[in-house]
Amino acid sequence: MPKITIDGKELEFKQGQTIIQAAADYGIDIPHFCYHPKLSISGNCRICLVEVERMPKLVIACATLASDGMVVHTNSEKTIAARNAVMEFILINHPLDCPICDEAGECKLQDYAYQHSTGESRFVEEKVHKDKRVQLGPHVMFDGERCISCSRCIRFCDEIAKDSELTFVQRGDRVTITTFPGEQLDNPYSMNVVDICPVGALTNSDFRFKARVWDMSLTNSICTGCSRGCNIEIWVRNNEILRLTPRHNEEVNSYWMCDHGRLNTFKFVNASDRIDCPQLRLNGSLKKVEWDEAFSFLSNKLKQFSKNEIAVIGSAYSTCEDNYIVSKFAKNTLGTYNVDFIRHIDPSFADDILRTEDLTPNSRGAELVGVFPEKNGLDLNGIVRSIKDGKIKALYLIEDDILSFDPILEEYLKKLELFVIHTSNYNRSCDYADVILPAATYAEKNGTFVNIQGRVQRIRPAVATTELDRSLDGMSLSRLDKFGTSFDRWAQGKKYDAKSTWKILTNLSSYFGQKYKYQSSEDVFMDITRNISEFNGLDYESIGLLGKELSFDKVKI
Amino acid sequence: MTQINNSLKKRKKDLTFWQRIYIPEIIKGLSLTMKNMLRPKFTMEYPEEKFIPPASYRGRPVLVMERSGDERCVACGLCSRVCPALAIEVQAAETEREKERYPEKFEINMLRCIFCGLCEEVCPEEAIVMSKDYELAFTNRDDAIYGKDKLLVPVDQLQDRIEFLRKYK
Numbered sequence: 001m002p003k004i005t006i007d008g009k010e011l012e013f014k015q016g017q018t019i020i021q022a023a024a025d026y027g028i029d030i031p032h033f034c035y036h037p038k039l040s041i042s043g044n045c046r047i048c049l050v051e052v053e054r055m056p057k058l059v060i061a062c063a064t065l066a067s068d069g070m071v072v073h074t075n076s077e078k079t080i081a082a083r084n085a086v087m088e089f090i091l092i093n094h095p096l097d098c099p100i101c102d103e104a105g106e107c108k109l110q111d112y113a114y115q116h117s118t119g120e121s122r123f124v125e126e127k128v129h130k131d132k133r134v135q136l137g138p139h140v141m142f143d144g145e146r147c148i149s150c151s152r153c154i155r156f157c158d159e160i161a162k163d164s165e166l167t168f169v170q171r172g173d174r175v176t177i178t179t180f181p182g183e184q185l186d187n188p189y190s191m192n193v194v195d196i197c198p199v200g201a202l203t204n205s206d207f208r209f210k211a212r213v214w215d216m217s218l219t220n221s222i223c224t225g226c227s228r229g230c231n232i233e234i235w236v237r238n239n240e241i242l243r244l245t246p247r248h249n250e251e252v253n254s255y256w257m258c259d260h261g262r263l264n265t266f267k268f269v270n271a272s273d274r275i276d277c278p279q280l281r282l283n284g285s286l287k288k289v290e291w292d293e294a295f296s297f298l299s300n301k302l303k304q305f306s307k308n309e310i311a312v313i314g315s316a317y318s319t320c321e322d323n324y325i326v327s328k329f330a331k332n333t334l335g336t337y338n339v340d341f342i343r344h345i346d347p348s349f350a351d352d353i354l355r356t357e358d359l360t361p362n363s364r365g366a367e368l369v370g371v372f373p374e375k376n377g378l379d380l381n382g383i384v385r386s387i388k389d390g391k392i393k394a395l396y397l398i399e400d401d402i403l404s405f406d407p408i409l410e411e412y413l414k415k416l417e418l419f420v421i422h423t424s425n426y427n428r429s430c431d432y433a434d435v436i437l438p439a440a441t442y443a444e445k446n447g448t449f450v451n452i453q454g455r456v457q458r459i460r461p462a463v464a465t466t467e468l469d470r471s472l473d474g475m476s477l478s479r480l481d482k483f484g485t486s487f488d489r490w491a492q493g494k495k496y497d498a499k500s501t502w503k504i505l506t507n508l509s510s511y512f513g514q515k516y517k518y519q520s521s522e523d524v525f526m527d528i529t530r531n532i533s534e535f536n537g538l539d540y541e542s543i544g545l546l547g548k549e550l551s552f553d554k555v556k557i
Numbered sequence: 558m559t560q561i562n563n564s565l566k567k568r569k570k571d572l573t574f575w576q577r578i579y580i581p582e583i584i585k586g587l588s589l590t591m592k593n594m595l596r597p598k599f600t601m602e603y604p605e606e607k608f609i610p611p612a613s614y615r616g617r618p619v620l621v622m623e624r625s626g627d628e629r630c631v632a633c634g635l636c637s638r639v640c641p642a643l644a645i646e647v648q649a650a651e652t653e654r655e656k657e658r659y660p661e662k663f664e665i666n667m668l669r670c671i672f673c674g675l676c677e678e679v680c681p682e683e684a685i686v687m688s689k690d691y692e693l694a695f696t697n698r699d700d701a702i703y704g705k706d707k708l709l710v711p712v713d714q715l716q717d718r719i720e721f722l723r724k725y726k
Contacts, residue, residue, distance in 0.1 A: 100657050489702065
């Protein structure tokens with residue numbers, strides 16, 4: 001393998017790599033604005049200038065191919081001087097907007113201004129004025145003055161979103177970014193430009209001014225928008241999710257996520273229609289009750305039905321752990337084999353970038369852990385038919401809305417003798433439910449999802465419920481979480497009294513005389529790994545941040 | 558121990574005759590009292606009479622209200638970040654004004670505030686300053702949380718402090 005010497009260290013590199021890539025492989029960070037590992041090389045920001053021995057001038061590390069025997073200095077006197085000069089040039093027309101800029105705190109320009117500049121501006125003239133607050137598309141706001149013309153957003157649209165919408169116009173210091181005539185920045189991946197923008201020129205219209213980045217805690221999780229399972233970070237302040245951002249995972253989503261996942265998969269967590277305690281329908285109206293009362297009411301009711309009169313519908317929105325217990329509860333406790341879950345398929349949603357036609361995060365997982373009919377049990381269509389026939393008299397629905405599957409079912413739901421629903425938010429099925437149990441959302445529990453590739457990935461609680469304590473349960477803490485007291489208004493975010501479905505069902509099982517010894521979702525998962533061959537040998541630790549492929553060679557599905 | 562006892566004994570012996578008869582010492586003390594009685598008074602008959610502090614005084618922090626009636630604050634949150642007692646909560650929102658951003662909510666918990674003045678020091682807009690107001694008394698926790706209604710003070714009333722800051726900050 002060819003070797004390159006960077007800052008005195010001899011490093012091996014692959015033929016065809018540029019200096020910046022070779023350095024990055026060994027954790028040497030060469031400053032860069034326009035270079036992005038997933039975009040083509042543009043070489044226009046000039047901050048990555050490095051000194052290469054026997055080259056007459058400094059070269060840009062992002063566009064210079066590494067070659068055998070090359071000796072590079074990334075911190076020599078000449079490089080530092082050049083870097084400072086480039087910073088000074090970039091800052092000439094950059095406004096001092098940091099106090100009102102959302103990027104502050106995660107801004108490359110801000111960071112580099114600390115690291116690589118003299119700290120004083122010699123420019124006393126009037127800065128160039130450009131358009132501020134330009135709505136480039138439905139979700140992205142552009143500030144022309146802050147832009148440093150790195151062209152990352154333009155290249156992103158051209159190369160990743162495959163929808164050329166942005167371009168440079170004008171020349172020199174007047175250069176600015178705009179959409180092509182008649183176009184808008186409205187491709188399904190448009191908000192990734194906000195993440196890759198090294199400054200605050202492109203900001204998220206949805207998140208704009210909601211919080212400073214240093215006030216939020218972030219939790220590694222998985223997007224629930226479709227079965228791709230993009231790795232994400234959940235940003236929370238005062239127990240409220242404020243934004244989602246993609247997390248790098250080369251096997252799944254690289255650096256990206258789609259706008260649907262980013263915008264539509266978290267607002268329900270803090271929405272006003274959350275179910276925040278168990279509810280029973282008594283004499284036609286819903287009444288809020290304690291968990292114990294709900295469990296004893298529900299278990300007494302369930303015992304009145306014969307096995308074939310009950311159907312249980314699991315959920316592709318909830319975790320493998322939840323669905324594993326759903327299947328166990330149905331088959332062992334209730335004794336029914338009428339078990340299935342609702343598939344939410346929309347072929348028009350799919351594309352060849354990330355989006356898949358399956359709109360749920362865990363349909364593969366639900367199937368694997370046993371949410372399917374066995375021994376002549378009814379599948380979903382069979383269950384729906386039998387509800388209409390009146391053969392199924394009790395329906396147990398987990399975290400889903402059966403009316404979204406079959407709206408005609410509405411009148412038949414009224415006729416059910418018992419309709420139980422676990423749900424995080426109010427949905428139309430709740431109007432007919434006899435028992436509503438509040439389920440924790442994906443942002444409030446531990447668990448695993450299996451994505452379309454058969455990759456098992458972890459979700460972690462980012463928002464606390466009444467049974468979770470941020471510090472005791474190992475959730476991520478912001479400064480405000482650490483020091484807030486019950487008297488501080490900024491630490492009194494609403495906590496819902498919701499539980500994970502696996503926990504609700506294990507509690508309920510004890511009313512049937514069955515005791516499960518699960519203390520945590522990890523215990524449930526360990527049981528899954530012992531009983532389901534695809535999961536053999538896995539544990540939460542080995543799944544880690546980036547997930548693990550399941551082994552499908554033993555059993556074919 | 559013996560040493561101390563010795564020195565005490567010694568000290569007793571050291572007193573002069575005039576000291577021992579005590580009367581001159583009383584006269585000395587009373588003359589000091591009389592002298593101070595005739596000097597100008599430092600105390601005030603608070604609350605009838607109020608102390609007006611100098612510009613360097615750090616009373617309760619307030620927000621500067623421009624003559625237009627708008628707050629000067631852009632809700633950058635630096636005061637909230639720097640506050641060692643976590644007394645300040647800021648929620649930003651967007652406005653149509655030129656500065657884009659304003660504090661939708663700005664609350665200072667006066668029970669947490671330690672009057673250190675770091676908020677004033679860090680403010681990039683000269684929007685939060687320490688006032689001369691020292692009269693802070695509450696009967697419950699909620700009253701101690703000052704919102705924008707109590708925090709906004711017209712800029713003209715704060716000129717003294719702002720000039721002080723420009724001179725020394």
